[in-house]
Amino acid sequence: MSTITSRNSLVNGGTNRYEFVAGATIALSALLFALGMTALFEFVTLTDPIAGVPTVSVLGGLLVLIGIGVIGLGVSSSLELIETTPDRSAGLVAGVVFGGLWFGIGGIVAAGILGLGGAGWILPALLLGGGAFAVTTFTREDIGSTVPAGVLAILAGGVFLTGVLGPGWSYSPGSFPSDNAVTFFPSVIVPGSVLFCSLLVGWASAKAYAGFGARGRHLGAHVLIYLNALGIIAVLFGLVGFVVIKGAPTAFTEVAIGPGVGPEVSVLGLSFSLPVSWPFLMNGASVFVRVDGILPAVVGTVWLVVGAVLFAVPIAVGAAVFLAEYADEGRFTSVVEVATNGLWSTPSIVFGLFGASFLIPRFGGSKSLIAGMLTLGFMLLPLVLITSREAMLAVPDEYRDASAALGVSKWQTIRSVVLPAALPGVVTGIILGVGRIAGETAPILVTMAGGTLPAGGETVDVIGGFEFIATPPFVTNEALLQASSALPYQLYALITAGLGGPQFEDAPFTALEFAWANAFVLLTVVLSFYAIGITTRYYFRRKLNR
Amino acid sequence: MNLIPRSRATDWIVDARKFVDETPTSALVALTIGTVSILSSLGLFFTASPLTSVTLLVFLVSAAYGWIRHRELTARAVTMAMTASMILILALIVVFIFVEAWPAFDVARAEVFGISVPGLRLFVQTEWAPRAAERYSLVPLIHGTVMVTLVATLVAGPLGVASALFVSEIAPAAVREVVKPGIEILAGIPSIVYGFIGFTIISPWASEQFDLVGQGTYLFVGAVVGLMALPTVVSVAEDALNSVPESMKDGSLALGTTDWQTMTTITLPAAFSGVSAAVLLGVGRAIGETMAATVMLRNSPQLPEPLYNVFYGYDTLTSAIAAQYGEATADQLSALFAAGVVLFITVMFLSIGSQLIERRMKRQLGGHE
Structure with a gap:
């Protein structure tokens, strides 16, 4: 916008004021978004006063303010008080969005507030929706993208200010039967509409700030996309942090x-x-220990992972070698590819059903550790195969050619050239795959799950369980054939057993705290696999790029 | 030079004879023993025979011998067998869940134009009453899965594509190094942990805020499942966006367009099929998601009233299997396997569909069309 400033002082002053208003509207929208979040999660109550004014009125006032601000921006641009570069129309996408929005508002106002029954709501909804669509699509972009958003914010703000949505207000759709009834209260409606309006106005004023047109769209879209990425990262940190805060104190009891x-x-x-x-x-969980613990589940998870890795990794890496090095593209490889991708997307509970119908009858007829190991192994196969094959295909052909030129045989080339070069990728794939299966609950729920709260004595002892006998199959392992617990299953069992009462009479925590600590340990185990896997990949990638 | 065109079969025989002629006898013997022993191990395992361990040992011995004496051939043969096992496993899954589900289909026969169609009643009546009437219906379960998947797609689709754009096109390198692993870790959080948070925090909150009868809504289960499907969408869509040749983007930028114009007019249209494949895979993930749904829903299969009432969540295909498998017997078990069959077929269609779309995109960008 610096090219404009040289024109004359009047426009210069106007431009500065315009940019100031646009910037202030964006900032206020951001503030409103934050306030809406805190209200939605009940950090502030709507009736509580902020500086002597009820929160709901503050929100309403701010909404009206940003609504007026954004309309002002649009109008001053359309009156050409300011030099901007608007397109002829805000575009069909914005038109459909605004039209749909106002259609919904028309319907809700007609049916919920004016009380038009039957199909009576359709006409006002159509009128408003069509009007918004027409304004957005058929006027110039500066009007089309600001006025519908601004009017919406002013409307919402006005409703809050006039107290129509007071503390006693509620609405429940009449057509819902009483055992399926839903009631909407201001405590959700108000923050929800604040969040929505602030997003909309923020987008429109970001467009205005950059002077509409291609640059305006660019800035508006970037604001939304950055916000989306920020939101996802915030959710991630929120989730992990929440589990840590809730679970860590119990997990570290009396360390x-x-x-x-x-x-x-x-x-x-x-x-x-x-x-x-x-x-x-x-510790296990029993009346003989004061601090109940989850030792059997921890050991069960460790053995599960060990078993699944021992079964799946050799097969998956071998198959990846064949696909990347030996096989010619043909019908066989394309069938394998379809099968692998199919296995990758097969739901975990279907793997569980398969394990239950295929493995359990062949390993003694009851839920067992080995059935769980192999079921998770089946799940791990495609995860490792896909990443390993990709890692091997990424090894440059010059390596293979150089080795072949020295007269080295194919397998020697694979072993001493391809595999070492592909190793980081393969290892990363294995670690991430293990992280994934270590947290799986559904397959082990139907193939190996044991009791709800196993005592310390029920910890599986796989190494000590091996026995050699004189008749086939010559080696047995009682521990592998028994049901066992595992961290994710134990959490599920705790939830289904009910988290209400203090289950542990002499323990320093309640059942709910115990479950949170269990979730914390599970999350720590799984996320450490991820952290290691991602760090390894990052490290090797930097090394390669250097 | 052979001038007479040969059929495939004779071709194969000639190749095989050539292979036999060129390979030492001891290697052929080891190969035969290995093949026979691994196949018989499989056969014996099917019959749950304790002799499985014996044939497995024979296989290991023959493989070890081959490894020492004929390494090239053994490496090739063993890795090929491992590759074939992928097809075998998929085939076994299909066979076993279908066989277990068959009784449910057989019982629920219904006549259409005089033809008895197995399993039709599972899809036309709507009551699931295993105790009272021994009646089974997949309709409420399918309805639940559809509701959850719709909400999840509305969450994961737009947010996922926006995140993929951010990661592949917009973010500065330093920000990308934080956001990308962050999204991956989001996929790493176990579904039962999501479910636990949903069960202890979100469900009670929703019941209080909307004054619901009891706990469990399709809306919030869908939102949680969408969050879990999001990383799949992001990573596949990002691959698709990255595979758009840089020269195309540069050509557009050189004309003086903004980033965003290049994205909407060049990158997204070129990567459109890859991005839609990503959304399809995300839908597949959402359909198959089990534990969050099991823990947060009510686990009593029925239809809400009215059908679009997203504030009441009863059961999905996955959650019904997980919640009822423990105490189910006979017909009910078969009905649960039938739910598994429906799940499996749906997800397999989505998987194959997205593969076809991706293949098409690769061809187009490769310039062969």
Whole structure:
């Protein structure tokens, strides 16, 4: 906009004022968005006063203000008080959005507030929707994209200010039966419409700030897209932080570090006490321990992951080698590709059903650890195969040619050239895949899940479970054939058992706190896999790019 | 030079004979023993025979021998067998869930124009009453899945495509390094943790705010599931946007367009099929999502009134299986497997559809059309 400033002082002053108003409207919209969020999550109540004025009136006043601001921007641009570059129309997309919006408002006002029954709401809805569509599409862009948004904000603000949506207001659609009834209260409607209007006005005033036209659209779209990315990251941090805050205190109950404080373990006949005592991770749940814990679930998850990796990784990497190095493109490879992608998108519960009908009858007829391991292994196969194959295909052909030129055989080339070069990608794929299956609940729910709150004595002992016998199959493992717990399953079992009462009579926490701590441990385990996987990939990528 | 055109079959026989002639006898023997033993292991495993371990051991021995003496051939043969196992597993899944579901289809026969169609009643009547009347219907479950998936797609589709645009086109490098792994981690949070938060925080909040009878709404389950499907949409759509040749974008920018104009007129249209494949895969994820739905819904299959009432959530195909599998017997179990069959077929269609779309896009951008 700096080219305009040289024209003359009148326009110069106008431009500065215009930019100031546009900037202020954007800032106010951002403020309103934040206020709307806090009201939606009940950090502030609508009837509480802010500086002596009820919150709802403050919100209403601000909405009217930004509405007037954005309309002012549009009008001053259309009267050519300001030099802008608007297009002929705000475009069909904006037209449909605004038209649909006003159609809905017309319908709600007619049916909910004016009480027009039957099909009586359609006419006002059509009138308003059509009007908004026409204004948006058939006027110049500066009017079309600001006026419908501004009028909406003024309308919403006016409704809040006049107290139509007072504390006693509510609306429930009459056509819903009483056992399916829904009631809308101001506590949701007000923040919801504040959020929506502030987004809309923020977008329109961002367009205005950049002078409409191509640059205006650019800025408006960027504001929304940045906000979207910011929102997603905020949700992520919010979720993780929330689980940590809720779960960590319980998970770390009575942790002690020092020589000899931990439980006694014996390794190779040597018995000694661990230097760490972490009751929540080292105890089972029973009346004999004060701090109930989730040891059986932790051990179960570890064995699940070990079993699934031992089963799936060799097969998946081998298949990836074949597909990337040996196979010619043909019918076989395309069938394999369809099958792999199909397995990738097969729902986890379907894998569970398959494990239950295929594996369980062949491993003793009851839910067992090995059925869970293999089911998760089946899920891991496509995850590892796809990433490994991609990593191998990314190895440049010059490497293979150089090795072949030295007279090295195919397998030697694969082993000493392709695999080492592809290793980072393969390892990352494995780690991310393991992170994914470690948190899976549905497949193990139907194939291996044990009791709700297993005691410490029910911890699986896979290594000690091996026995050699004289008849086929010559080796058995009782531990593998028994139901076991796992972290995600245990959380599910806790939820279904009910989180209401204090389940643990002498424990320093309630069942709900126990469940949060369980969720915290599960999340920590899974996210550490992700953190390691993503860091490895990042590290190797930088190394490659250098 | 062979001037006479040969059929495929004779071609294959000639190739095989050539292979036998060129390969040492000991390698052929090891290959035969290995093939026979792994196939018989499979057969014995089907019959749950304890002898499976014996044949498996024979296979391992023959593979080890081959590995020591004929490494090239063994490596090729073993990796090929591993590749074939992918097809085998998919085939086994199909066979086993269909076989287990068949009784439900068989019981629920209905006549159409004099022809008895198995399973039709599962889709035309709407009552699921395993205890009282031994009646099963997939209609309420399919309705629930459709509702959840619709909401989830409305969340994951636009937000996912916008995030993919952000990551691949807009974000400065430093911001991208934060946002991209962030979105991946969002996929890493286990579904039961989402479900737990939904169950303890969102569901009670929704029931209070909207004065609902009981807990569980399709609306908020859909929103949570959409959040979980979002990373799939982002990563696949981002790949598609990245595969648009840089020269196309540069050509547009050189004409003096803004970033956004280039995105809407060049990048998005060129990557359109890839982006829609991404949304399809996201829909597939949403349909298959189990635990969040199981924990947050009411687990009693019925239709809400009116049908578009998103504030009451009863059951989906996935949640019904997860919640009822434990105590189901006989026909009810088969009905749950039938729900699994419907899920599997739907998701497989989406998967194959998105693969076809992606293949088409690759061809177009590759300039072969």
